[in-house]
Structure formats: C-alpha cells, structure tokens
Amino acid sequence: MDFNRIKEKLNILADAAKYDVSCSSSGSNRKNKDSGLGDTGNGICHTYTEDGRCVSLLKILLTNHCIFDSAYCVTRKSNDIKRAAFKIQEVVDLTINFYRRNYIEGLFLSSGIFKSADYTMERLIAVAKKLREEENFNGYIHLKSIPGASDELMYEAGLYADRLSVNIEIPTISGLKLLAPDKKHEDFIKPMLKVKNEIIRYNEERKIIRSTAKYAPAGQSTQMIIGATGESDKDIMYSATHFYKNYNMKRVYYSGYVPISTDSRLPSLGSEVPMLRENRLYQTDWLLRFYGFSVNEILDADNPNLEMDIDPKLMWALRNLNYFPIDINKADSRMLARIPGIGMGSVHKIINSRKYRNLSWDHLKKMGVALNRAKYFIICNSNEWERRDLDAAKIKGMILQSQNGKFKNNYINQLSLFN
Amino acid sequence: MNTTKTLIYDGSFNGFLTAVFIGFEQKITHADIQRQGQIQSGLFTETEIIFTNVEKAQRVWNGIRNKSNTAIKNVYFAFLSEQNNIEALLYHYIQKLMGSKYNGETDFGDDCILKINQLAHKVGREKHRMEAFVRFQLTKDEVYFSNIEPDFDVLPLISKHFRNRYADQQWIIYDVKRKYGLFYDLRSIEIISLDLTDIHTNRIEKSAVFTDTEYKYQDLWNNYFQSTTIKSRINTKLHVQHVPKRYWKYLSEKKEAV
Numbered sequence: 001m002d003f004n005r006i007k008e009k010l011n012i013l014a015d016a017a018k019y020d021v022s023c024s025s026s027g028s029n030r031k032n033k034d035s036g037l038g039d040t041g042n043g044i045c046h047t048y049t050e051d052g053r054c055v056s057l058l059k060i061l062l063t064n065h066c067i068f069d070s071a072y073c074v075t076r077k078s079n080d081i082k083r084a085a086f087k088i089q090e091v092v093d094l095t096i097n098f099y100r101r102n103y104i105e106g107l108f109l110s111s112g113i114f115k116s117a118d119y120t121m122e123r124l125i126a127v128a129k130k131l132r133e134e135e136n137f138n139g140y141i142h143l144k145s146i147p148g149a150s151d152e153l154m155y156e157a158g159l160y161a162d163r164l165s166v167n168i169e170i171p172t173i174s175g176l177k178l179l180a181p182d183k184k185h186e187d188f189i190k191p192m193l194k195v196k197n198e199i200i201r202y203n204e205e206r207k208i209i210r211s212t213a214k215y216a217p218a219g220q221s222t223q224m225i226i227g228a229t230g231e232s233d234k235d236i237m238y239s240a241t242h243f244y245k246n247y248n249m250k251r252v253y254y255s256g257y258v259p260i261s262t263d264s265r266l267p268s269l270g271s272e273v274p275m276l277r278e279n280r281l282y283q284t285d286w287l288l289r290f291y292g293f294s295v296n297e298i299l300d301a302d303n304p305n306l307e308m309d310i311d312p313k314l315m316w317a318l319r320n321l322n323y324f325p326i327d328i329n330k331a332d333s334r335m336l337a338r339i340p341g342i343g344m345g346s347v348h349k350i351i352n353s354r355k356y357r358n359l360s361w362d363h364l365k366k367m368g369v370a371l372n373r374a375k376y377f378i379i380c381n382s383n384e385w386e387r388r389d390l391d392a393a394k395i396k397g398m399i400l401q402s403q404n405g406k407f408k409n410n411y412i413n414q415l416s417l418f419n
Numbered sequence: 420m421n422t423t424k425t426l427i428y429d430g431s432f433n434g435f436l437t438a439v440f441i442g443f444e445q446k447i448t449h450a451d452i453q454r455q456g457q458i459q460s461g462l463f464t465e466t467e468i469i470f471t472n473v474e475k476a477q478r479v480w481n482g483i484r485n486k487s488n489t490a491i492k493n494v495y496f497a498f499l500s501e502q503n504n505i506e507a508l509l510y511h512y513i514q515k516l517m518g519s520k521y522n523g524e525t526d527f528g529d530d531c532i533l534k535i536n537q538l539a540h541k542v543g544r545e546k547h548r549m550e551a552f553v554r555f556q557l558t559k560d561e562v563y564f565s566n567i568e569p570d571f572d573v574l575p576l577i578s579k580h581f582r583n584r585y586a587d588q589q590w591i592i593y594d595v596k597r598k599y600g601l602f603y604d605l606r607s608i609e610i611i612s613l614d615l616t617d618i619h620t621n622r623i624e625k626s627a628v629f630t631d632t633e634y635k636y637q638d639l640w641n642n643y644f645q646s647t648t649i650k651s652r653i654n655t656k657l658h659v660q661h662v663p664k665r666y667w668k669y670l671s672e673k674k675e676a677v
Contacts, residue, residue, distance in 0.1 A: 003635045003638070003639070006639065007638070007639055007642055010639060010642055010643055010646065011642060011646050014642075014643050014646040014647050015646045015647070017647075018646070018647045018648070018649055019649075031583075032583050032584065032586050035586040035587055035605075036586065036587055037584075037585070037586070037587050037588070038584055039583050039584050041580075044547070044550055044551045045551060045661070046551045046552070047551070047552075047644065047662060047670065047672055048657075048658055048661040048662050049644065049647055049648040049649075049658070050648050050653050050654075050655065050658050051648055051649050051650075051652035051653050051654050051657075051658070052652075052654040052656075052657030052658050052660075052661065053649075053652075054661075055644070055647065058643070059647065094639070097636050098636070098639075098640060098643075100555065100557075100563060100585070100588060101554060101555045101556070101557075101563065101636065101640070102553045102554060102555050102565070102585075103554070103640050136587075258649060258651055258652070259651075273651055273652055275652065349527045352525035352526075352527060353525060353526055353527035353528040353529075354528075355525075355526075356526045356528055356529070357528050359528055363527075363528045366530075366533060367527055367533070
C-alpha cells in the first residue's frame with residue numbers, strides 16, 4: 001500500500017465529506033458473528049474535532065468527481081479543486097485498520113456522482129459488501145443513497161448497510177430549483193421511499209420468520225442546510241416533521257451553511273455560520289421527538305421564527321403563561337416535561353421520588369433542575385414561590401439577566417445596534 | 420446493642436460485600452468499613468478484620484439484586500469510584516434499600532440515595548469514555564496494546580465490550596495507575612500485571628516495540644482528524660469539554676497538541 005498517495009487522497013476526500021453532519025453510530029443491533037471483527041451498540045464518539053463535533057465514523061467520499069453543479073456543494077462540477085478517487089480495496093483497508101485500533105465505530109461512505117447515479121451506487125455497495133462478506137466486519141456502515149439510484153440497488157444497499165441516508169439539503173422545493181437546477185426533487189424522494197417500504201416489509205416478515213436477514217437496522221436519516229436560501233424556521237421544522245412522519249426518519253440533521261462559494265445566489269464568503277440558529281433548531285427537534293410537543297405549538301404563521309436569545313421551550317412557556325404555575329408534586333409527566341429548565345432526566349427523578357415525600361426547592365436543585373428558569377413556572381412544597389404577577393417580557397428579562405450562556409455575546413451585539 | 424464498629428476488609432468487592440454481611444449479622448447501625456492499608460481508626464471504636472467469604476458476598480449480592488437490578492448496578496459502579504469513605508456510604512445505602520417497602524433506589528429526595536446514584540453515573544461515564552479513548556498500537560508480536568489511566572477503576576466494566584468487539588485479534592489494555600491489565604488471547608480474558616519499563620503514550624519518537632505500519636496508520640489517522648475539522652467553526656471550549664486534557668497523552672490524534 002502506497003501510504004503517501006493514500007494520505008493525499010484521504011486529505012481531499014475527508015475534507016470534502018466533512019459537511020455531512022451525521023455522525024451517529026447508534027440504533028443498530030448488529031452483533032459480532034463467528035468471532036469476527038466488530039459489533040454495534042449505543043454508539044461511541046471516539047474523539048471530537050477541534051470544532052467540537054463528534055468523530056465516530058470514518059467519513060469519506062469515494063470520489064469528489066461530480067457531474068452535477070449544485071451551488072451549495074464544494075464538489076460541484078464548476079469548482080476548481082483537486083479531485084481524487086479511492087479504490088474499493090483502499091477504503092476497505094482503511095476502515096479495517098482504523099477499526100482494529102479503536103479509532104472508529106465504522107464507515108460512513110458517500111460520493112460525488114460520476115458517470116451516473118446507478119454506477120456510483122454500485123461502487124458504494126461493492127465496498128460495503130466486501131467489508132461484510134470478505135472481512136466478516138460487523139461494525140457500523142452508513143451508506144449515502146445517491147439521488148436517482150434504482151430501486152434494485154437501494155434494495156441491495158440495505159442488505160449490507162446499517163443506515164442509509166439521502167440529504168434533502170434544501171428544505172424548500174423553490175430553493176432547490178434556484179441552487180441545483182439540474183437535480184429533481186423526486187430523485188431525492190424515490191430512494192427514501194424504497195428504503196422505508198423495505199424496512200416495513202422486513203419488519204413484517206421478521207414477525208413470522210425470526211431469522212429474517214437484517215435490512216438497514218438503524219433506519220434512514222437526512223440533512224438540511226440552514227441559512228442558504230432565506231427559508232424560515234417554520235419552513236425547516238415543518239419540512240422536518242414531514243420527513244419524520246412520512247418516511248419514518250430516525251434523524252433529521254440541520255447544518256448551518258458554511259460559505260464556500262462566491263455564487264451570488266448564496267451568502268457571501270466570510271459571512272458567519274449560523275451556529276446559534278442551528279442550536280435552536282436542534283432544541284426544537286428534541287422537543288418534538290422527546291418532550292411531546294407538536295410543531296404548530298412552537299412555530300406557526302404568526303411566529304415563523306424561533307427566538308435567538310431564549311430556548312424554544314421557554315419561548316413556548318412565555319407565550320402560554322396560562323398553563324402555569326405547575327405543581328411539581330402533582331402534575332403528570334407530560335406537563336412536567338413542558339416546564340422550562342426541566343429535562344427528561346429531571347422529570348424521571350421527580351416522578352419517582354415524589355412517591356416518598358413532597359419535593360421542595362432544595363430537592364429540585366440537587367437533582368439538577370435549572371431553577372433560574374424553572375422557578376417562575378412552578379410551585380413545590382415550600383412557602384416560597386413567585387407571588388408577583390409578572391408578565392412574559394418581565395420574566396424573560398429576569399431570566400436573561402440571571403444566565404451567562406455561551407451565546408450571550410451574539411445577541412448583546414445585535415441589541416447594541418439599536419442603542 | 421452494637422451500633423458503631425470499624426470493619427477492615429481486603430479491598431476487593433467480595434470483601435466489601437462480606438463486610439456488609441457481617442455488619443447486618445451483628446446489627447451494626449454505623450459500619451465504618453475500611454480498606455486494609457488505608458485505616459483511620461477512631462479513638463474508642465471497636466475493630467474487626469473481615470476475611471473475604473465468597474458465599475456470604477454472594478448472599479448480599481443476591482439480596483440487593485432481588486430488590487432491584489438498578490440498585491446492584493449502582494452499588495458495584497459506585498464501589499469502583501474508589502471515593503473516600505465510599506464503603507460507609509454504600510453501607511448506609513444498602514440499609515435504606517433493605518428497609519424500604521418500595522424500590523428504595525428511586526428515592527432521589529434522599530441525600531444518600533441521590534449521591535450513590537450520581538456517583539454510579541459518573542463511573543458509567545468514565546466507562547464509556549474508556550470505550551472511546553482506548554487507542555490500540557500494534558506490537559511486532561501481533562498484539563494490539565493500549566495504556567490507560569482512568570479516573571475510576573473501570574477495567575472490570577469494559578472487558579465485555581472489548582471482548583465482543585475485538586474477538587479476532589489479541590489485545591492488552593493496561594491500567595497504568597492501578598498496575599493491572601486485561602489480556603485477550605483469542606480465547607479468554609486474563610488479568611495480568613506487567614513490568615512496564617516505559618509507558619506507551621502517544622510520543623512522537625517511535626518505539627521499537629511497535630510495527631512500522633503502526634506508525635503509518637497513526638499518521639493517516641492524524642491526517643484524517645485534521646482534514647475533517649471545519650476551520651470556520653473552531654470551538655476549542657467545546658472540544659476540551661468533550662475530550663478533557665488529562666486524556667490527551669494517550670490519544671494518537673493529539674500527538675502534536677501534547
């Protein structure tokens with residue numbers, strides 16, 4: 001193996017793959033087979049990059065040659081960059097050797113589209129097949145579904161991969177037309193639909209024949225770029241909800257647009273990555289998936305965007321003060337989960353421990369509840385509670401003063417514009 | 420009636436459980452269970468030396484487990500935290516558990532229960548970190564070797580994970596701080612202690628122990644680590660929060676940073 005050449009390729013092809021934010025290696029149930037190599041579990045982040053993102057998979061492109069010219073993409077045809085391509089065996093060797101040293105949980109393989117969608121998809125499948133069949137590798141494999149790939153290939157991909165994903169990239173169809181005129185919306189949807197249907201079919205069959213082979217056991221995911229086409233938070237979250245509901249997505253990822261091009265249709269080079277917005281969108285995503293909120297409670301026609309200075313749950317609570325204060329010792333878990341400053345961990349602790357005694361401020365504090373936010377919304381076993389009749393703006397002001405968030409500078413700068 | 424007594428055990432988990440057995444047998448309300456060699460006896464307290472008895476230990480283990488699976492896990496994990504006076508706290512915890520009609524281990528309004536729960540959680544996090552931060556280096560006699568220095572004694576907790584995952588390669592994970600390690604020889608895991616002349620951190624100079632290709636792969640891995648960083652999003656605070664500096668010297672990707 002020519003290590004210098006591999007190193008050069010790895011440089012180029014890891015660099016081009018890094019904008020794919022998915023890093024998850026959880027959700028699969030593949031176990032070690034015949035004393036071979038690897039297994040999967042709850043997912044492990046083996047290290048974190050200096051920008052604070054988890055590294056759990058070897059995330060590379062097979063090649064960055066591409067026949068498409070999507071404006072938001074670094075590997076677009078018209079971009080003047082170094083091109084490279086891995087041989088199938090090279091990717092297999094890298095994966096196995098990194099895995100044996102406990103660097104990674106597995107492989108995340110994507111690719112620029114060369115020749116045709118099917119031709120590219122075949123190559124991706126060939127890597128996964130070789131890992132599974134020749135190396136008896138049972139670690140995690142995430143394959144990118146190439147938009148426009150045929151149903152037969154999507155079927156085959158699911159037999160070797162743990163997870164499949166197609167990145168929808170642009171949350172609105174009009175945005176896609178503007179930035180990637182040569183890509184069709186249906187091309188993204190078709191492989192998604194095929195994978196969804198196969199997963200359902202395999203799960204049905206497994207109920208009858210327990211030994212049915214695995215098909216994409218970790219499901220599928222997708223990704224949207226944030227802040228490239230002037231879409232609202234409502235557009236993004238409604239579209240995410242659509243994918244969760246209709247395609248049984250395991251995850252939707254939100255990726256703040258990193259300026260990479262001088263194209264006039266896009267934010268200019270040097271404009272800031274919308275990291276705070278990205279953070280608020282993920283918080284909203286969590287409220288929808290774990291806290292029992294529905295999307296129209298948080299975002300609607302009157303409130304198309306999230307507030308940047310407070311988290312979305314606090315935003316909801318301030319708009320719905322009529323639900324509060326909530327009694328910690330009586331409310332059901334659904335309502336407890338809606339109190340700002342209380343996470344699902346605290347909900348679990350409260351529900352369990354109030355069987356033994358009524359809880360007071362002191363108990364809540366020790367359990368890890370963020371009282372600086374929660375105290376305006378709850379009563380507990382104590383004579384002290386917020387008796388003043390405060391309005392939403394007042395509460396917000398007091399909470400903002402009491403906290404020292406990592407993003408504080410961001411909105412203080414914004415405010416000073418008007419002073 | 421006996422209320423306070425110092426019990427001295429050999430430091431093993433079974434020894435500790437035996438001490439708990441003796442404590443309950445003699446109806447001691449405050450058992451000050453101490454590790455041999457680290458004894459701080461009170462002026463007027465009575466002292467007894469405990470001889471580890473697997474049968475008695477097993478009975479305590481089963482007793483707690485019949486109460487709750489979470490509780491036995493909490494007891495074992497918290498024990499491995501090696502905190503000062505953890506034994507006395509655990510004794511108190513087990514007393515509460517056995518005295519409670521319900522699943523006492525979820526009474527988070529109780530200080531002792533909450534404390535043990537949080538400690539067990541901390542040890543669980545360290546276990547997970549070690550599953551992530553072990554970096555194997557391939558020696559010339561084909562053993563994948565790694566040194567670790569965890570905050571808590573988590574080797575017993577991670578052995579199953581590594582055995583299931585690396586079933587087709589020989590490996591050693593050696594705890595430098597506690598001077599013992601695990602060796603998997605393709606069949607089973609043995610506990611070993613080594614006479615390590617030097618500790619294999621992520622030094623830039625090459626060691627003759629490891630193969631040449633080993634360093635080439637480390638080089639590739641470093642390279643990958645650099646290329647996958649998005650420069651316009653650098654966030655050192657977050658990075659250090661996830662990868663605390665005390666672990667850096669064993670991570671090959673942090674070679675240059677150390």
